[in-house]
Amino acid sequence: MNISEAARRSGLSAKTIRYYEDIDLIAPAARGDNGYRQYDSKAVEELHFLARAREVGFDLLECRQLLELQRDRRRQSRHARQLVLEKSQQLQTRIEQLVAMQNVLQAMADRCKGDEGPECAILEDLAGASEGEGGV
Amino acid sequence: MNISEAARRSGLSAKTIRYYEDIDLIAPAARGDNGYRQYDSKAVEELHFLARAREVGFDLLECRQLLELQRDRRRQSRHARQLVLEKSQQLQTRIEQLVAMQNVLQAMADRCKGDEGPECAILEDLAGASEGEGGV
DNA sequence: CTTGACCTTACAGCCACGGGAAGGTTTACA
DNA sequence: TGTAAACCTTCCCGTGGCTGTAAGGTCAAG
Known part of the structure; x- marks a missing residue:
């Protein structure tokens, strides 16, 4: 199948698939006589794997x-688990x-x-408060 | 005062201050005889304002x-409040x-x-599950 | 035979800076 | 007086993970 069909099935964009090939995240796709990239279901599975990994927050290095x-x-399996737990911890930190x-x-909004009117606690907060200035 | 002192007091880096001037977020700083940028406390207040706004999630367009x-x-003040509430909503979405x-x-980790061993629910999940495949 | 939907490569741009080069200035100290 | 360190300046490149666009080649339908 051509790249747009692979894109549709994997959940990635065609652009993204080419990009992943470019940065050697995936092996170069086979080519047809016309020079078009060809994908089989195995290749699509790998693309889908990447789409899923990206969805849950892994960056491309981790995807690799x-x-x-x-x-x-x-x-x-402990290696995969390690990656997942680290990522979970990173997300936790970011969420916090x-x-x-x-x-x-x-x-501020409250x-x-x-x-x-021009009087605005928000702008006053942004202007002044860094810490210890406007306590109760 | 010179840029590094303004940086220290405002909470921005000198690089960032120059960048903000570059993109016309702030007015060009006054210059001394030697060509060095000069900042007074009013300028620092504005820089500090920007630092605070960035800290709570506003992008540079919103800071503007x-x-x-x-x-x-x-x-x-309703304009400022509107911006804050929109940003809060965006953060809410991102948090979710x-x-x-x-x-x-x-x-997955659970x-x-x-x-x-090589058997790994995580890798199986990433490979297979998109929806409706691996039910209860 | 054309239209439109594909495909290819290559390069620019996004955001919000940080790094580093190459050079000028100022300050501290021997 | 020399000099070394610590400033300052401008300039351009790199980051991540793509997306957009241009300029062209290919293919299927009518």
Whole structure:
């Protein structure tokens, strides 16, 4: 099948598939007489694997490692598990950061009247408060 | 004061301050006889404002809008509030995405033995499951 | 025979900077 | 006075993970 069909089936874009080939994440695709890339179901499976790994937050370097494990018959599942737990921890950290940011935003919004006037707790907060300035 | 002192006081890096000037986010700094950028406390306040806005998740386009409001005496606080609420909503969406990803990772890790053997629920999940394949 | 949907490569751009080169200035100290 | 370190300047490249666009070749339908 051609690249757009492989894209449709794998969940990646054709652009992305070419890019993955470019950076040697996947092996160069076979080519037809016309020079078009050809994909079989095995290739599509690998692409789909990558799409899934990206969806759950792995970057391309980690995808490379996961793909190596996937290809290695003598792999040890603890390596995959390690990658997953590390990624989970990274997500946890990031989530906590975002929640903290959101809490600050909510606190700002709560204190701002949000009317037609210029007085604005949000802008005052952004201007002044870094810590210890505007306590209760 | 020179740029590194302004950086220290504002919480931005000198690089970032120059970059903000480059993209016209802030006005070009005054220059001393030697060509060095000079900052007064008013300029530092604006830099600090930007640092705070970035910390809570605003991108540079939004920072531009916030800065306009901050400079405008006839602003309406509802505009700032609107920006904050939109950003909060964006963070909420992103947080939910990350939590969903993390749940998937945790579910994978829970089902993987993580031992010396090659059998690995994680790699099977990444390879196969997209939806409806691996039910209860 | 043309139209449109594919495919190819190659290069630019996105965001928000950071790194580093190559050079000028200032400051501290021997 | 010399010099070394610590500043400062501009400039351009690299990051991640793509997407967009240009300029062309190919293929299937009518």
